[in-house]
Amino acid sequence: MNEFINAFSGSNPEDISTSVRLLLLLTVFSLAPSILILMTCFTRIIIVLSFVRTSLATQQMPPNQVLIGIALFMTFFIMAPTFQEINEEALSPLLNEEIGLEEAYQSASEPIKSFMAEHTRQKDLALFMDYAQMEAPESVQDIPLTTLVPAFAISELKTAFQMGFMIFIPFLVIDMAVASVLMSMGMMMLPPVMISLPFKILLFVLVDGWYLIAQSLLNGF
Template sequence: MKKKWMLIVPLLLFLLLTMVPYAHAEALPDISINVGGSDGESSGTGTVTILLLITVLSIAPAILVLMTSFTRIVIVLGFVKTSMGTSTVPPSQVLVGLAMFLTFFIMAPTFNQINEVALQPYIQGDITQEQALEEAAKPMKEFMFKHTREKDLLLFLEYTQSEKPATYDDIPITTLIPAYAISELKTAFQMGFMIFIPFLVIDMIVASTLMAMGMMMLPPIMISLPFKILLFILVDGWYLIVRSLLLSFSP
């Protein structure tokens, strides 16, 4: 008998829970959502606009990484973390956040110029969308052109069999972006190599000392890590790294 009640009680609870929504169904109002207008042409235009907006938002991280100073900064900070041998300190979120805010700081003059010549006139209706995009591309081209090596730029111009442009305004942005990206990668690796040298010297000294003392089973990283952290603190490493990054983007 107890087994039958144990089966019936859960069944009754299940029926009550399933009947509650239907009991209040008549009290709920009908809600309808219409997207777009009644005109077919305006609806199609709105759909295209939404699709373009979603596309821009999806490629926004790539724009931030490849068209700003973010690439160089985050790679250099990554080299600092790797050269010190601290795999989890500082966390990757902290380094990415620092790189992002340094990017906003470095790119502030360029972003202000875009706001003045493109965004605000477009919001006020003085220029069209196409004109706004053209005006917004000019400050970005100027910034990327200053930090792009001529060798890297000629690589993509020769591939497309384009003539050598007279000014940076004549360079297609699809050509300038990859040239700027590989230039930033080279610069970042050069700075990372200079960061590695002092920490590598400490590792070699510690490893040689341990070998001379016969402590071959003791990992050198356990001894060298405190010395590397101490050196980084004594020379005020974060100040030097950030200062070097800011100077590398100085006009």
């Protein structure tokens, strides 16, 4: 800690440059969870996977750790081109002292803005722009992140819930069919979930459900 303070108080430009890099790195790490959740496809993926588990009624199977791990690696896979562009246009030039912090921030925000704008509904974006009394921007890059991020987040939530609704329908039909059969047999005290669960798992396995879910998520981006 003393070395970090002394680096700022020293007159050596190299020490100050190293300290700025360290401060920037710590700032990025502290904001990493928010960036990952609200500025990437992670939100949509984890919500859809949670809907799959809920519709199957398998309680904690798969566990939360497995769902989060799948969502993280799918996010890294989908966002790889965007992250690579950020690294080439902003991070590497900054570390090589070819550009300054302000220019690096501008270069890094361009690809992430393009990604978010592509998956943001105009209605959601207009909501926040109208509230902030902003004029219509000439391009996506003119939209501030403070406006684009919440608009992108609620757009992703709506898309995820739409996909979740479609996932629920076939399993709901199975639950209703099993409940009707049990009532017709007079077995009202037997929980329908106990009988429908094996059929739902069987249906999900036969149609290769995890493949279809992953395919739908990848095609959505």
